[in-house]
Amino acid sequence: MSGSEERLVDTLVIGGGPAGLTAAIYLARYHRTVVVVDDGNSRAKWIPRSHNHAGFPDGIGGEELLARMSAQAGRYGSRFVKGRIDAIEGEFGRFRVWGDGLALEARTLILATGTLNRRPDVDPDTHRRALDRGQLRYCPVCDGFEATNQAIGVIGGDARGVAEALFLCTYSKDITLLATGAMEIAAGDRQLLKCAGIAIEERPLIRLVFGEDGVAALLECGGERRFDTVYPALGSDSNDELAHALGLEMGDGCCIAVDQKQRTSRKGIYAAGDIVYALDQISVAMGHAAIAATTLHNDLRTREGRGHRSLA
Numbered sequence: 001m002s003g004s005e006e007r008l009v010d011t012l013v014i015g016g017g018p019a020g021l022t023a024a025i026y027l028a029r030y031h032r033t034v035v036v037v038d039d040g041n042s043r044a045k046w047i048p049r050s051h052n053h054a055g056f057p058d059g060i061g062g063e064e065l066l067a068r069m070s071a072q073a074g075r076y077g078s079r080f081v082k083g084r085i086d087a088i089e090g091e092f093g094r095f096r097v098w099g100d101g102l103a104l105e106a107r108t109l110i111l112a113t114g115t116l117n118r119r120p121d122v123d124p125d126t127h128r129r130a131l132d133r134g135q136l137r138y139c140p141v142c143d144g145f146e147a148t149n150q151a152i153g154v155i156g157g158d159a160r161g162v163a164e165a166l167f168l169c170t171y172s173k174d175i176t177l178l179a180t181g182a183m184e185i186a187a188g189d190r191q192l193l194k195c196a197g198i199a200i201e202e203r204p205l206i207r208l209v210f211g212e213d214g215v216a217a218l219l220e221c222g223g224e225r226r227f228d229t230v231y232p233a234l235g236s237d238s239n240d241e242l243a244h245a246l247g248l249e250m251g252d253g254c255c256i257a258v259d260q261k262q263r264t265s266r267k268g269i270y271a272a273g274d275i276v277y278a279l280d281q282i283s284v285a286m287g288h289a290a291i292a293a294t295t296l297h298n299d300l301r302t303r304e305g306r307g308h309r310s311l312a
Contacts, residue, residue, distance in 0.1 A: 007105065008094065008105045008106065008107060009033040009034065009035050009104070009105070009106045009107070010027070010032040010033045010034065010106070010107050010108065010300060011023075011027050011032055011033070011034050011035075011106055011107070011108050011109070011110060011296060012034075012035050012037065012095070012097060012104055012106035012108070012109050012110070013027075013034060013035070013036045013037070013109075013110045013112060014037050014038075014085055014109065014110065014111050014112060014113055014242065015036075015037075015038060015042070015111065015112035015113045015114055015239075015273065015275075016036050016037075016038025016040070016042060016066070016070070016080070016112075017038075017042035017043070017044050017066070017112060017114050017273060017274075017285065018042075018044055018065070018066070018069065018273065018282045018285045018286055018289075019112035019114070019272040019273025019274070019285035019286065019288055019289040020036055020038065020110065020112035020272070020273070020289070021036070021066065021069035021070060021072075021073055021289075022069070022272075022285070022286040022289035022290060022293070023110050023112065023272060023289040023290075023292055023293045024036050024073035024078040025069065025072050025073045025076065025078070026289065026290055026293035026294065026297075027078070027293045027296065027297065028073055028076035028077045028078045029076050030293070030294075030297045032297060032300070033077070034073070034077070034078040034079065035078070035079045035080075035081060035104060035106070036073070036078055036079070036080050036081070037080075037081045037082075037083055037084075037085055037097075037099070037102065037104070038080065038081075038082060038083075039082070039083060039084045040082060041116075042062075042066060042114060043114060043115070043116060043117060043274075044062040044065065044066055044282065045062050045063050045066065046062060046117075046131055046138070047061060047062030047065075047142070048061060048062070048131050048132045048134070049061050050062065050065070050142060050143075050282065051143070051145065051146065052141075052142060052143075052145075053065070053282055053283070054283065065282075081102060081104075083099045083100055083101060083102050084099050084100060085097055085098070085099045085102070085242060086098055086099045086100070087099075087245070088109070088242060088245065088246060090105075091266075091267070091268065092107070092108065092266075092267040092268025092269075092303075093107055093268065093303070094106075094107065095107070095108070095109055095268070095269075097109075107268070107300065108268045108269070108270070108296050108299070108300065109268065109269045109270070110269075110270045110271070110272060110289075110292055110293070110296065111242060111243060111256060111264070111269065111270070111271045111272075111275060112271070112272050112273045112275065112285075112289065113238075113239035113240070113242060113243075113273075113275050114238075114239055114273055114274045114275055115236040115237060115238045115239060115274045115275065115280070116236060116237050116239065117138050117232070117234070117235075117236045118232070118234035118235050118236060118237065119232065119234070120136075120155060120180075120208055120230075120232050120234070121207070122136075122208060122210075126210060129210065130210045130215075133210070134146060134147075134229055135210050135214070135215050135228070135229050135230065136208075136210070136215075136229070136230055136232070137229055137230070137231050138231065138232065139280070140164060140167050140168050140171075140231060141167075141279070141281060142281070144167070144168055144170065144171045145171065147168070147171050147172060147228070147229050148171045148172065149171070149172055149173075149174075150171075150172055150174070150227075150228035150229055151172070151174045151176075151214075151226070151227045151228045151229075152168055152171075152172050152174065152175045152176070152227060152228065152229055152230070152231065153175075153176050153178050153215065153217055153225065153227040153229075153230040153231070154168065154175060154176070154177050154178065154230075154231045154233050155178045155179065155180065155205060155230060155231070155232045155233060155234060156177065156178075156179065156232070156233030156234060157177070157178070157179025157180070157181060157182065157183040157184055157185065158179075158184050158185065159185075159186070159189065160233050160234075160235055161177055161179070161185075161233040162177070162185060162189045162192065162193060163233075164231060164233035165177050165193065165196075165198050165233075166192060166193070166196055166198070168231065169196050169197075169198070173197055175196075175197075175198045175199070176198070176199040176200075176201050176225060176227070177193065177198060177199065177200050177201065178201050178205045178217060178225070179201075179204060179205060180204055180205050181204055182204070183200060183202060185200070201217075201219065201225060203219040203220045203221060203223045204219065204220045205217055205218070205219060206218045206219060206220060208230060214226055214227060214228055215227045215228070215229065215230050217230070236274075236280075237254075238254040238255060238274075238275055239275065240254055240255075240256070240275065243256050243264075243271075243275070246266060246269065247265075247266070248264045248265050248266055248269065248271075249264070249265035251277050252277045255275060255276055255277035256271040256275050256276055257277075258270070258271050258276055260291075261291060261292075261295040262276070262288055262291045262292035262295055263295060263299075268299075270292040270295065270296050271288075271292070272285060272288035272289040272291075272292045273285035273288055273289065276288055
């Protein structure tokens with residue numbers, strides 16, 4: 001898609017998770033031409049069933065939510081391209097974008113590339129089954145309620161693991177901190193864990209075994225601990241390659257820095273969702289996207305000479 005003004009779209013949204021799809025819905029309803037490029041790896045697909053997404057009292061699965069949002073965006077004219085973006089050049093008004101078999105041009109960009117959780121060493125099929133059974137969980141904010149009164153293992157022998165274990169104390173009094181190597185926990189954090197009644201397993205974790213009756217954590221020297229569910233607190237990796245290639249200002253090391261209107265440090269480029277430093281929640285990502293889409297629309301209106309008093 002290149003060359004003529006007729007083929008130049010108003011917005012290219014990079015990423016088809018909750019943030020990218022919300023932006024596409026808003027922009028299409030602003031009568032903007034929108035193309036969404038997505039590689040199909042949104043971590044929202046990992047969600048077996050979300051019970052804290054407003055409007056779904058019985059919960060909704062991640063794949064179903066994405067399918068509904070894609071259909072909604074498509075209904076208003078958003079177009080979808082499967083693939084990855086490898087290179088971007090240009091400026092506000094005409095960005096040129098390339099990927100595997102892709103060549104697109106857009107007046108503006110929204111980066112909604114998200115992040116990926118670091119997983120324990122488990123094969124993909126076992127990982128999916130464990131997620132579906134609720135034996136493996138990544139977001140205590142999202143699903144800690146479902147682990148109420150369960151025996152919980154938290155994998156993370158550092159400050160991140162400590163923070164997650166302490167957060168889960170709201171839901172259970174049976175929590176054990178595990179690590180794949182030596183525990184690297186400060187004395188003050190050890191005292192916090194002790195006061196909260198959280199056990200520390202000093203023997204390194206070798207392997208997780210998921211069965212019908214729970215999770216076995218196999219430890220060095222033949223040890224074993226059993227849990228109902230396990231939370232890996234191993235951190236995440238931002239999909240920030242494009243942000244760095246574009247020279248965008250970053251915040252917190254790996255997240256895109258934005259202003260209150262979701263504008264990045266380069267004119268015509270906006271960011272939303274987990275790639276922006278904030279609470280990693282679907283509701284937050286959707287809020288980012290609504291702001292980014294409305295800001296983008298207003299910025300284009302200004303560029304087009306349509307005077308306005310901003311609504312956002």
